[in-house]
Amino acid sequence: MNRQRLxxxxxxxxxxxxxxxxxxxxxxxxxxxxxxxxxxxVSLNAEHVPIGVVxxxxxxxxxSLVAGLQQSRYFQPRFYTSIQEARKAMMQRQxxxxxxxxxxxxxxxxxxxxxxxxxxxxxxxxxxARLVEGYLQGxxxxxxxxxxxxxxxxxxxxxxxxxxxxxxxxxxSRDYLVPGLIAVIMTLIGALLTALVVAREWERGTxxxxxxxxxxxxxxxxxxxxxxxxxxxxxxxxxxxxxxxLFAVPLRGNFFVLLFFSALFLLAALGMGLLIxxxxxxxxxxxxxxxxxxxxxxxxxxxxxxxxxxxxxPIAFMTHIIPARYFVTILQTIFLAGDIWPLFLGNGLAxxxxxxxxxxxxxxxxxxxxx
Amino acid sequence: MDSPLRFHQVSKSFPQGKQRxxxxxxxxxxxxxxxxxGLLGPDGAGKSTLLxxxxxxxxxxxxxxxxxxxxxxxxxxxxxxxxxxxxFGLYEELTVQENLDLYADLQGLDPGKRQQRQEELLRSTAxxxxxxxxxxxxxxxxxxxxxxxxxxxxxxRLLLLDEPTVGVDPIARRELWSIIQDLKKEAxxxxxxxxxxxxxxxxxxxxxxxxGRLLGQKTPADFARPLAGRCYLVPTTxxxxxxxxxxxxxxxxxxxxxxxxxxxxxxxxxxxxxNTASWQAVAPSFEDAFVSLLGTTEQRHGQxxxxxxxxxTEAQESVVEVHELRRCFGHFExxxxxxxxxxxxxxxxxxxxxGAGKSTTFRMLCGLLAASSGTLRVAGVDMRKASSAxxxxxxxxxxxxxxxxxxxxxxxxxFFASAYGLGGKARRDRLEWAxxxxxxxxxxxxxxxxxxxxxxxxxxxxxxxxxxxPILFLDEPTSGVDPLARREFWQMINQLAAQGVTVxxxxxxxxxxxxxxxLLLMSQGAVLAQGTPAEIRNQASSSESxxxxxxxxxxxxxxxxxxxxxxxxx
Numbered sequence: 030m031n032r033q034r035l036x037x038x039x040x041x042x043x044x045x046x047x048x049x050x051x052x053x054x055x056x057x058x059x060x061x062x063x064x065x066x067x068x069x070x071v072s073l074n075a076e077h078v079p080i081g082v083v084x085x086x087x088x089x090x091x092x093s094l095v096a097g098l099q100q101s102r103y104f105q106p107r108f109y110t111s112i113q114e115a116r117k118a119m120m121q122r123q124x125x126x127x128x129x130x131x132x133x134x135x136x137x138x139x140x141x142x143x144x145x146x147x148x149x150x151x152x153x154x155x156x157x158a159r160l161v162e163g164y165l166q167g168x169x170x171x172x173x174x175x176x177x178x179x180x181x182x183x184x185x186x187x188x189x190x191x192x193x194x195x196x197x198x199x200x201x202s203r204d205y206l207v208p209g210l211i212a213v214i215m216t217l218i219g220a221l222l223t224a225l226v227v228a229r230e231w232e233r234g235t236x237x238x239x240x241x242x243x244x245x246x247x248x249x250x251x252x253x254x255x256x257x258x259x260x261x262x263x264x265x266x267x268x269x270x271x272x273x274x275l276f277a278v279p280l281r282g283n284f285f286v287l288l289f290f291s292a293l294f295l296l297a298a299l300g301m302g303l304l305i306x307x308x309x310x311x312x313x314x315x316x317x318x319x320x321x322x323x324x325x326x327x328x329x330x331x332x333x334x335x336x337x338x339x340x341x342x343p344i345a346f347m348t349h350i351i352p353a354r355y356f357v358t359i360l361q362t363i364f365l366a367g368d369i370w371p372l373f374l375g376n377g378l379a380x381x382x383x384x385x386x387x388x389x390x391x392x393x394x395x396x397x398x399x400x
Numbered sequence: 401m402d403s404p405l406r407f408h409q410v411s412k413s414f415p416q417g418k419q420r421x422x423x424x425x426x427x428x429x430x431x432x433x434x435x436x437x438g439l440l441g442p443d444g445a446g447k448s449t450l451l452x453x454x455x456x457x458x459x460x461x462x463x464x465x466x467x468x469x470x471x472x473x474x475x476x477x478x479x480x481x482x483x484x485x486x487x488f489g490l491y492e493e494l495t496v497q498e499n500l501d502l503y504a505d506l507q508g509l510d511p512g513k514r515q516q517r518q519e520e521l522l523r524s525t526a527x528x529x530x531x532x533x534x535x536x537x538x539x540x541x542x543x544x545x546x547x548x549x550x551x552x553x554x555x556x557r558l559l560l561l562d563e564p565t566v567g568v569d570p571i572a573r574r575e576l577w578s579i580i581q582d583l584k585k586e587a588x589x590x591x592x593x594x595x596x597x598x599x600x601x602x603x604x605x606x607x608x609x610x611x612g613r614l615l616g617q618k619t620p621a622d623f624a625r626p627l628a629g630r631c632y633l634v635p636t637t638x639x640x641x642x643x644x645x646x647x648x649x650x651x652x653x654x655x656x657x658x659x660x661x662x663x664x665x666x667x668x669x670x671x672x673x674x675n676t677a678s679w680q681a682v683a684p685s686f687e688d689a690f691v692s693l694l695g696t697t698e699q700r701h702g703q704x705x706x707x708x709x710x711x712x713t714e715a716q717e718s719v720v721e722v723h724e725l726r727r728c729f730g731h732f733e734x735x736x737x738x739x740x741x742x743x744x745x746x747x748x749x750x751x752x753x754x755g756a757g758k759s760t761t762f763r764m765l766c767g768l769l770a771a772s773s774g775t776l777r778v779a780g781v782d783m784r785k786a787s788s789a790x791x792x793x794x795x796x797x798x799x800x801x802x803x804x805x806x807x808x809x810x811x812x813x814x815f816f817a818s819a820y821g822l823g824g825k826a827r828r829d830r831l832e833w834a835x836x837x838x839x840x841x842x843x844x845x846x847x848x849x850x851x852x853x854x855x856x857x858x859x860x861x862x863x864x865x866x867x868x869x870p871i872l873f874l875d876e877p878t879s880g881v882d883p884l885a886r887r888e889f890w891q892m893i894n895q896l897a898a899q900g901v902t903v904x905x906x907x908x909x910x911x912x913x914x915x916x917x918x919l920l921l922m923s924q925g926a927v928l929a930q931g932t933p934a935e936i937r938n939q940a941s942s943s944e945s946x947x948x949x950x951x952x953x954x955x956x957x958x959x960x961x962x963x964x965x966x967x968x969x970x
Contacts, residue, residue: 037505041491041498048493048534230489238489238550241455242506243479399457400414 030251034244038252045226046260055222056260060214060268067206068276075103075160081115081124082106088135097172098128103164112147119151126150126161196365204279207272208364209333212356213324214268215291218261219298220305220323221316227253227306228315237399246395254299261295262288272364282363290363290373293380294356298323300387301352307394327353332361355379402469404558404589405431405454410463412449416850423449424612426463431591431605436584438603439593442694442882443852445609447593448486451560454591455483468558479507482556484547486563492536496527496546499535503550521549524579539754541572548579559583561592565599567879569753570910570952571959577602595882596909597687598952606686608693615693620686627684627692629669634679635661640747640894640915647891649673654691656887657914659937659950665691687883694884719744719871719902720765725774727760734760736925737774742904742918744870747897749916750906753959757925758906759799762875765904766796779871792820795864795872799879801856803848809859810844813866820867834862838892854885861892872896874905878912890915910952921958928958 046052082098084091098106107124109115115127129147137144148165152158197204230236239249269287272278280287301323309315329335330344331353337345348354355376362369407429413420424446431437439447452458453465456472465472468480490499500521504514522528525545530538535546544564551559561580565573577599580590591607600606601620608615608623616623634655636642643662646655651671655664665688666673720742727735735757742748752758763769765778767787776783781790803812813834817827835841838858843851848859857877864872874893878886890912897903897917905916913919914933921928921936929939933951940954941947948954 031508033508034506037502040505041494041502044498045491045493233489233492234485234487235489235491237457237485238483238547239506240457241481241483241485242503243508244506397457398459399452400459 030245030247035248035251035255038244038248039256042226042252042256046256052222052226052260056218056264057267059217060264061271063210063214064207064268064271064276067210068203068272071202071206075157075164077105078103078126078157078161078164079124080104080106080161080165081109081118081127083109083112083115083127083129084134085130085132086135090135090138091130093175094130094169094172095128097168097175101164101168104168116149119149122151124151125154125157126165128165203276204365205361206334207276207278208360209331209357211265211268211272211291211360212294212331212353213327213333214264215261215295215356216298216323216327216353218264219257219295220302221319222260223253223257223299223302224305224309224315224319225312226257227303228310228312231306231310232312240397240399246397247392250303250391250395253303257299257302258292258295261298262292265291265295278364280364281367283368286368286373287360287363290356290359290377290380293377293384294352296384297352297380297387300384300391303391304387304394307391326351330354331357333357349379352380352383355383402433403430403466404433404468405429405591406466407450407453408464408466410453410460410465412446412453412458412460422612424453424460427612427614429607429614429617431589433589434584434587435604436580436590436592436602438600438606439591439609440595440600440606440690441609441615442884443854444611446612447609448562449612450609451483451562451591451593454558455481455560457483479554480557482551482554482559484551484559484561484564486566490535490543490547490550493534495532495534496522496538497531499546499550500553504553507554509554517553517555521552524582525549526575539569539572541568541575541754544568545572545576545579548576552579552583555586555588557588559588559590559592561590563593563595563880565594565596567754567876567908569756569908570955571753574956595880597685597690597883597911600686600690608690610694620689623686623689624684627665627688629681630666630692631682631684631688632664632666632676632679633658633661633682634664640897644891644894644898653695654688654887658911659914659933690883691887695887717744718742719779720748720904721775721777722765723775725761725764725776726772727757727764727769728772734925735764738920738922738925738927740920740927740930742902744902745897745900746917747893747903747905747915749913749919750904750922751910751913751919751955752906752922752928755924756922758922759875761922762873762904762906766794766873767791768796792867793869793871795867795869797857797860797864797872797874797877799876801860803856803860803863805849806847808845808847809840809851809855812848812859812863813840813844816863817866822866830866830868834866838862852885853881854888857881857885857889858892861889865896870900871902872904874903876906876908878907878909886912910950910955913951913955921955923959923962928962 046056080098082095084095095106098104107118109118112127112129115124115129118124119127127147127149129149131145131147134144134146146169148162150158150161230239269280273280302319305318305322306315309318327333330337330348330351332348333353337348337354340348359373359376362372407427410424410427411422412424413422427450439450441447449458453460453472454467456467459472491502494502500518504518509517522531525548527542527546527549530542535543538546548561548564565576568576573596580592583590594600603620605617606620606623607617634642634646639657639662643655643657646652646662646664651667651673653665653667655662663682664679718741722741723739724737725735725739726733726737738761750758750761760769764771764776765783767783767790771784778790779793781793783790804815807815813831817831822830835844838861840855840859840862843855843859848856851859861877878889881889886909893903893905894915907913916933918931919933919936920930929936931939937948937951937954940957948957
């Protein structure tokens with residue numbers, strides 16, 4: 030290992046990063062776009078769901094139920110005069126559900142009998158449908174309680190559930206999406222960008238010229254590893270700053286622990302990027318392979334959006350070979366729950382093994398030859 | 401002194417699909433120290449493989465390679481070897497100075513000595529004024545010079561160059577060559593591959609390869625010697641017609657167009673030839689030796705498929721008229737108001753240094769790029785108004801051939817026939833013609849990626865000619881193509897012109913300029929000279945002392961005269 034040669038390679042890499050707009054875009058612009066998209070744009074909570082309300086015979090009782098709906102932040106009621114009209118609105122996706130109070134509703138209620146309410150939910154988006162159904166029941170429940178309080182009696186419920194939500198009490202999906210996003214961003218820099226820039230050296234013939242110089246293969250690899258490690262950590266710090274400063278995501282764990290595990294994950298990602306580029310020697314193929322084997326799994330199979338436990342068993346099993354899975358778990362824990370070492374150790378060990386595996390394989394595969 | 405590079409029974413093969421392609425077969429080679437050795441051979445002869453083996457970038461399958469006294473398999477890539485690949489690895493985002501700094505670091509150049517060495521190299525390559533320019537913004541010739549400078553930073557003892565002058569204009573080529581000659585004084589051994597015969601003539605020795613085997617290693621003069629008495633100059637003014645006619649003769653191996661007529665190589669000294677009274681015996685050159693050793697007779701069979709030559713119409717009508725054509729890119733004026741005319745059936749050559757505006761002019765003529773101002777009529781159609789109408793009447797072969805690499809040769813032909821809207825009998829006839837006249841039949845099932853460059857070039861020409869266009873545009877069609885393929889290509893172009901097809905062509909090979917009826921010499925977006933090859937040579941001769949003996953010299957003189965004028969003006 031020669032200091033002068035390594036320094037020359039690293040200086041070159043930084044000059045290239047500075048002058049190549051596409052590297053800057055992947056390292057800094059893409060994180061901003063993703064953070065804004067997932068911080069502001071995507072929300073897994075159902076809020077302001079448009080819901081159609083059909084009241085056949087308006088009465089004080091029906092009004093108070095509808096008022097409950099109007100006050101809820103989950104719903105945005107729209108009124109229709111007939112069920113046919115409401116059904117048409119649902120077909121056109123103007124509303125996601127219908128609440129139908131039939132003609133005999135008030136009469137039955139006043140008689141003291143059990144009144145029936147029609148609820149229709151658009152089940153095309155199953156997830157959303159379940160949420161709407163649940164929220165509607167909540168509104169219904171509230172209304173019943175209020176009625177009972179007003180008449181001075183207590184609503185008889187055999188079991189009272191006292192629910193507490195831990196770690197993310199306001200149930201903001203942003204709080205758990207944004208930390209997971211950091212794993213995706215670091216995969217982009219570590220694997221995609223690195224695979225692309227090495228493939229570019231092959232494509233432009235610079236790799237052949239490098240190999241014909243006295244540089245050793247270890248120096249070439251380190252000359253890529255060090256700059257993109259720094260760039261990746263930069264992207265990580267930038268994302269953490271945005272997460273805490275802009276999106277008000279709490280960081281409950283230790284910042285240095287976060288830094289440590291990020292570095293570990295980044296090494297694994299860099300190892301994958303370098304490994305891909307030792308196989309795919311043109312940018313197009315390298316980009317495709319990197320997206321399919323690193324970026325998409327980090328997005329879909331890491332537990333960043335979709336819960337791993339609810340995946341079918343074979344797919345849930347497959348997630349074990351994806352480094353982002355371990356890192357997303359660590360990230361979500363560090364941000365929302367704090368330093369939980371038993372969990373960190375297992376996941377950290379997995380990251381360490383993967384980093385060693387990918388970097389080791391790259392090292393073994395790299396020979397200073399063209400064939 | 402011991403040989404700096406010695407090959408002993410070296411074989412190397414590469415996997416391709418299921419088979420292995422044999423690149424070099426049992427090659428023995430010994431390079432003399434302190435010489436410049438030229439490496440020549442057709443495409444696929446194994447030149448690049450040989451150089452990469454010598455640089456230690458590939459290992460031989462069998463045999464030994466000794467480089468500077470060490471075995472190449474045991475040796476780490478040495479500080480004493482300079483290697484410049486065909487496309488030298490310059491970092492395009494880095495400036496000239498930064499590239500030099502990087503390679504100085506990589507070659508472990510002492511920071512103290514570095515500056516002095518870099519200054520020396522910047523001076524000899526004349527890149528000094530451009531040290532802060534990004535490598536990506538340099539012209540092709542300047543890039544090659546910078547690549548050479550990077551390979552020379554640590555004054556190597558053995559320098560390996562892979563076609564350093566390909567795609568480089570005559571001026572930059574001359575500069576590169578003078579740098580290489582200077583290295584000889586420093587006792588550097590140089591092994592370089594080249595496609596230029598004038599460069600080969602200047603080498604101390606030539607290694608001639610063919611299909612991975614050594615055909616000979618001798619001085620250029622020794623190569624030419626056996627051909628004594630077989631080379632003649634046939635003085636004529638109808639050079640194209642006569643060369644085509646001469647080639648029909650079975651005893652004539654080569655008939656190439658030169659300054660004063662046609663240069664003929666006959667098969668043997670006792671060949672029976674018609675009316676040789678006016679023929680002048682000339683000394684054989686290495687080029688003649690190359691043709692006689694490697695030339696096949698294949699090319700002449702194909703020619704019969706073209707219509708009979710020698711019936712060129714003497715029509716005077718202009719098919720391309722350009723007046724005050726201008727094109728700006730932002731503030732940069734790439735083409736500065738040029739005017740010229742091309743008559744029907746002419747071969748019109750557009751020459752100029754890298755970045756002179758040739759390709760820009762070409763793209764405007766083909767309607768691929770809008771002109772900023774001026775008039776432009778091609779085949780009677782105003783290109784600025786109805787370029788698509790004219791496009792059906794032109795064929796265009798771009799620098800990179802624009803073929804589909806993963807389609808076979810035949811599929812490419814089918815596709816282009818469809819793209820030009822050919823159907824029924826016309827389609828069948830033209831496809832048949834293409835396969836026959838351009839000798840593509842045996843290559844039909846092969847994917848284009850796997851074809852040699854010369855065949856790709858023929859296929860690209862076939863595709864551009866499928867719709868029988870009266871005007872053909874060729875943008876540097878022969879760059880990087882080996883000498884024999886280049887010859888065949890020009891014979892086809894001659895045939896086309898003889899049939900009345902108008903051909904516009906750009907080229908870097910000045911010997912090819914002699915094949916043209918008219919030439920337009922461009923420099924920095926403006927017309928420097930135009931006329932017949934003889935007129936251009938005369939123009940160069942009168943402006944300087946002495947006559948310009950060949951087109952290359954004329955070209956360099958005219959451009960230098962203009963540059964010194966510009967310098968005086970500023």
